Amino acid sequence: MLFAFTEALSSIRDFMEQGGNVLWLIALLVFFMWGMIFERIWYLSHAHEIYVSELVNKWNARTDKKSWHALQIREKMMSQAKMEINKNISIIQTCIVLAPLLGLLGTVTGMIEVFQVMAFNGGGDARAMAGGVSKATLPTMAGMVTALSGSFAAIYLTSRSKQHESALNDLIKREI
Secondary structure, three states: OOHHHHHHHHHHHHHHHHHHHHHHHHHHHHHHHHHHHHHEEEEEHHHHHHHHHHHHHHHOOOOOOOOHHHHHHHHHHHHHHHHHOOOHHHHHHHHHHHHHHHHHHHHHHHHHHHHHHHHOOOOOOOHHHHHHHHHHHHHHHHHHHHHHHHHHHHHHHHHOOOOOHHHHHOOOOOOO
16 A cells, blocks of 8 residues: 555656656646645535525525515525635636646747757667657647546536526525
């Protein structure tokens, strides 16, 4: 068990070294983005029910539900609930857009390294250029994988958010 764990850490370290410094930025972005995704999944599956039940109780405790003032209070409650539902989704979408750009930055830095090797050694030494090519391709791949996985999660979160928003209108009923 311990051997497998140390072997896995060694493989990850080797991968990160082959990809260059930009790969560490992508790794930070991955952990941040998936932390936000898991927070939203947890909120929508657990904490949101508690929040909505408090809103429903607050609305149902009101005696006046028909006046203009009461309807404005209802709209405020609905807006606050929708803000809670959609909280951090734009940050997740920004991380998704940023991932391929960081991959592209890794491509550029890796190609700069290839060109430096070519300038010093000439263009005939493929082994000398292999490190730069690796540093050019691995961040690109990591950025695209990050963006794709985040896109699937963002689509799921957006659809769940819309479900919760439509259910909210049914729970806090407007009496005419």
